[in-house]
Amino acid sequence: MTEKLYYADPGRFSFDACVLECREGKGRWEIVLDRSAFFPEGGGQGGDAGTLGGVRVTDTHEREGTVVHWCDGPLSVGAVVEGCVDAALRFARMQVHSGEHIISGTAHREWGCENVGFHMTENGAVIDFDRELDEEQLERLEFLANEAVWRDLPIRTLFPSPEELSGLSFRQKKELSGEIRLVEIPGVDLCACCAPHVKSTGSVGQIRFTSAMRHRGGVRLTMTAGRAALSDARMLHANAEVVSRLFSAPREETAAAAERFAAQRNALEQRCAELEKKYTALRAASFPCGERDLLCFEDSAASSAALRDLAEALADKCSGIAGAFAGEGSRWRYVLASKTADLRAFGRDFNAALRGRGGGGPSMIQGSVNTSRKEIEDLVYGKEG
Numbered sequence: 001m002t003e004k005l006y007y008a009d010p011g012r013f014s015f016d017a018c019v020l021e022c023r024e025g026k027g028r029w030e031i032v033l034d035r036s037a038f039f040p041e042g043g044g045q046g047g048d049a050g051t052l053g054g055v056r057v058t059d060t061h062e063r064e065g066t067v068v069h070w071c072d073g074p075l076s077v078g079a080v081v082e083g084c085v086d087a088a089l090r091f092a093r094m095q096v097h098s099g100e101h102i103i104s105g106t107a108h109r110e111w112g113c114e115n116v117g118f119h120m121t122e123n124g125a126v127i128d129f130d131r132e133l134d135e136e137q138l139e140r141l142e143f144l145a146n147e148a149v150w151r152d153l154p155i156r157t158l159f160p161s162p163e164e165l166s167g168l169s170f171r172q173k174k175e176l177s178g179e180i181r182l183v184e185i186p187g188v189d190l191c192a193c194c195a196p197h198v199k200s201t202g203s204v205g206q207i208r209f210t211s212a213m214r215h216r217g218g219v220r221l222t223m224t225a226g227r228a229a230l231s232d233a234r235m236l237h238a239n240a241e242v243v244s245r246l247f248s249a250p251r252e253e254t255a256a257a258a259e260r261f262a263a264q265r266n267a268l269e270q271r272c273a274e275l276e277k278k279y280t281a282l283r284a285a286s287f288p289c290g291e292r293d294l295l296c297f298e299d300s301a302a303s304s305a306a307l308r309d310l311a312e313a314l315a316d317k318c319s320g321i322a323g324a325f326a327g328e329g330s331r332w333r334y335v336l337a338s339k340t341a342d343l344r345a346f347g348r349d350f351n352a353a354l355r356g357r358g359g360g361g362p363s364m365i366q367g368s369v370n371t372s373r374k375e376i377e378d379l380v381y382g383k384e385g
């Protein structure tokens with residue numbers, strides 16, 4: 001059993017310890033010490049990284065009460081080594097994890113929500129509650145959580161006796177046995193948890209929800225806090241700057257500017273479709289009647305709808321196969337149509353000869369070919385028939 005220094009002082013990131021075991025594992029060395037400030041994965045929080053006597057610790061796990069450090073090199077058994085926990089990583093995780101306690105405890109107190117799922121991500125955490133919260137309640141929850149931070153409440157750890165425990169009402173995520181460790185934030189949360197937390201709520205920093213969606217009859221909340229919340233705010237700020245510049249709108253008016261832009265774009269798309277329809281009618285009218293086959297070639301921006309309209313209109317004017325193509329050089333999208341021939345067999349030959357792909361029904365097929373305009377014309381105009 002390793003002496004767990006992270007319980008006595010979660011803010012301790014360096015320590016000396018004696019190497020008790022060093023075993024070669026799968027692509028790593030597994031090192032056990034007499035005592036450690038490295039937190040092994042648990043309670044939804046990831047295992048610590050850092051260095052141990054000059055070798056890198058990539059992860060930390062617990063095996064029957066023993067802390068196992070996954071290292072990229074061996075250490076001598078019996079040696080006294082210095083351990084350094086990656087403090088920035090651990091503190092950021094403790095901020096998010098402690099923030100999660102504040103949110104879950106507050107949601108439980110205010111609306112009776114149970115936390116039924118929790119995992120930490122690189123930039124925050126995902127929390128599942130068993131009941132839905134509307135937008136107003138979520139806004140209130142976020143506010144109350146931040147208010148608990150501003151009050152800088154102590155975060156305490158208790159090891160109650162079985163008798164004391166029976167008189168306590170606390171949150172727990174699974175059935176527990178043996179000694180139970182409770183984490184208390186007065187007036188906010190009392191929860192069984194094995195992970196280290198920051199010493200008071202003020203250290204959590206800002207708590208922010210980054211998304212909320214319905215999930216299995218409840219709500220799935222994505223949150224961030226502290227250092228991760230600062231990174232998130234910087235990302236949002238950088239995005240807002242770009243959007244603000246693109247729309248020539250002040251930051252607080254970018255949403256309205258984007259909505260105006262989307263409406264204008266929709267109107268333009270509609271106008272564009274109308275003009276393309278008019279164009280295809282005029283374009284089809286410019287072809288003669290009475291030919292066997294008719295092919296028309298458009299630039300690569302022509303829409304699929306325009307190609308279909310063109311092919312259909314040309315098929316009405318000719319006795320064989322009508323084709324509408326969009327592209328340039330050796331890449332063309334196509335629609336072939338016919339009022340007389342079954343195009344399915346012809347389509348297979350057409351694709352095989354012109355390195356293309358596509359398909360459809362007897363009267364219309366569509367696809368793309370990798371060939372020149374001349375080869376297309378030679379194949380269609382030169383076919384037997």
Ligand SMILES: [Zn+2]
Pocket residue numbers: 043097101183193194195197
């Ligand atoms: Zn916890």
